[in-house]
Amino acid sequence: MENKIYHFVGIKGTGMSALALIMKDFGYEVQGSDIDKYTFTQRELEKVGIKILPFDADNIKPGMTVVAGNAFKDDNVEIKSALDQKVEVIKYPELLAQVMSDYTSIGVAGSHGKTSTTGLLAHTLSGIAKTSYLIGDGTGKGDKDAKFFVFEADEYRRHFLAYSPDYLVITNIDYDHPDYYSGIDDVIDAFESEARKVKKGIFIWGEDKHAGKISADVPIYSYGLDDSDYIQAKNIKRTVKGSSFDVYIDNENIGNFEVPLFGEHNILNSLAVIGIGHMEKLDHDPINKELQTFGGVKRRFSEKNVADMVIIDDYAHHPQEIKATIDAARQKYPDREVVAIFQPHTYTRTLALMDDFAEALDLADEVFLTDIFGSIREKQGDITSKDLGDKINKGGRVLTLEDMSPLLDFHNAVMIFMGAGDVQKYELAYEQILSTLNPNQQ
Incomplete structure (x- = not known):
């Protein structure tokens, strides 16, 4: 069995690359293809x-197991080759479901915050017990002797219905993926369907009005800042170093916790992690210790300093995520101007959530937009970034790679580059200009 070759079609995808790393750790031979x-x-x-x-039908050999990424159908050259040769083909969610079945599995679902919460949970549990994990930033680790298996459960096209975890965290439920979901009720229905597959318990952000509608056949524990929450943070202190708070579970104070993280959303994420540890009867002190050493996940509030500027790279591509990222920046840098450079992701999302995007971006001191990053799954439509910019009270000027000079008007500020497409190319262009102008200030 150890000699089995797994070939991943679309191996550079965040979930696929993480699962490939896990299978490699388990001792299997792993390869893959992509653009x-x-x-x-x-x-x-x-x-x-x-x-x-590179994608090629000749990559497929008898005896392999071909793992198909969610974006790839039977007409892909490699999957077609596998089917023609009667080589085993398994979908990414199906393999992940098989892999986690031998462990105490904990899924993290939600419209926003999945990756950050999965990363925080994986980091914390790994410091206490052997833990395998799959994080949506492409990070994966496999340990056959693990006690826990932590994974990100993606709601897009209801992919997470392949999983029946022991525990499920639902960070929030919001309307997103308008190319697939017909509306918020359709999204709630998907999460409800997944909740009914959970074996031991569910942790839900208590103040989320949509998540509050979920019912299931296992206990549901709410976490948040409200007195009605089963897991509650009180006496919150937010500083430029992070956040600290007392945690109450079922009205009992279990101690004061600290996290080197910024923004209210990261307090909520920490509560979910603490709640799971508590239900698994893990000591609170090591949980607190591990939380304090979390360094973050890729493309979530990733910081660097260039010249006199703080540059933040963040995956935020939904209004609620934009609000959370700006909130975190305000906490860490209360005395600096905050500038948002946002790349709208997909025409369907930009059109469906136009007013919400404008409201969220208005929380920054200045706003710049790039052209919309479209999806291969949609038509371009008639909407542009200028349409969004016109709705922003502060105005949203459209940037081009050929002229990044408007960003040079800012000094000693926080520049947040946000988006799920290729906004990093704008960030890189800006950094290069800064470095050229300030060669000795890095």
């Missing part, structure tokens, strides 16, 4: 010697 364009996920694959090939 030639460099992605941030491939570095970890290359570091452990996982081969990445």
Whole structure:
């Protein structure tokens, strides 16, 4: 069995690359294929010697197991080749479901905050017990002797219905993926369906009006800042170093916890982690200790300093995520101007949530927009970034790669580059200009 070869079709995808790393850790031979364009996920694959090939029917050999990424259908050249040769083909969610079945599995679902919460949970549990994990930033670790398996459960196209975890965290429920979901009731229905597959318990942000509608056949524990929450944070102190708070579970004070994280959403994420540890009867002190050493996940409030500027890279691509990121920046840098550079992601999302995007971006001191990053699954439509910019009270000027000069008007400020597409190319162009102008200030 150890000699079995797993070939991942679309191995550079965040979930696929993480699962490939897990299978490699388990002792299997792993390879995969994808587009030639460099992605941030491939570095970890290359570091452990996982081969990445261009798509080619000849990559498929008898005896392999072909793992199909969610974006790939039977007409993909490699999947078609596998089917023609009667080579085993398994979908990514199906393999993940198989892999986690031998462990205490904890899924993290939600419209926003999945990756950050999964990362925080994986980090904390790993410091206390052997833990395997799959994080949606492309990070994966497999340990056959693990007690826990922590994974990100994606609601897109109801993919998470392949999983029946022991525990499920639902960070929130919001309307997103308008190319698939017909409305908020459809989204709630998907989460309800997944909740009914959970075996031991569910943790839900108590102040989320949509998540509050979920019912299931296992206990549901609410976490949040309200007195009605089963797991509650009180006496919150937010400083430029992070956040501290007392935690009450079922009205009993279990201690004061600290996290080197910013924004109210990260307090909520921490409560979910603390709640799971409590239900698994883990000591509170080591949980607190591990929380204090969390360094974050890729593309979530990732910071660097160039010249006199703080530059933040964040995956935020929904209004609620934009609000959370700006809130975190305000906490850490209360005396600096906050500038948002936002790349709208998909025409359908931009159109469906236009007013909400404008409201969220108005929380920044200044706003710049790039052109919309479209999806291969949609038509371009008639909407543009200028339409969004016109709705922002402060105005949202449209940036181009050819002219990044408007950003040079700011000094000693916080520049937040946000988006799920390729907004990093704008960030890189800005950094290069700054470095050229300030060669000795880095």
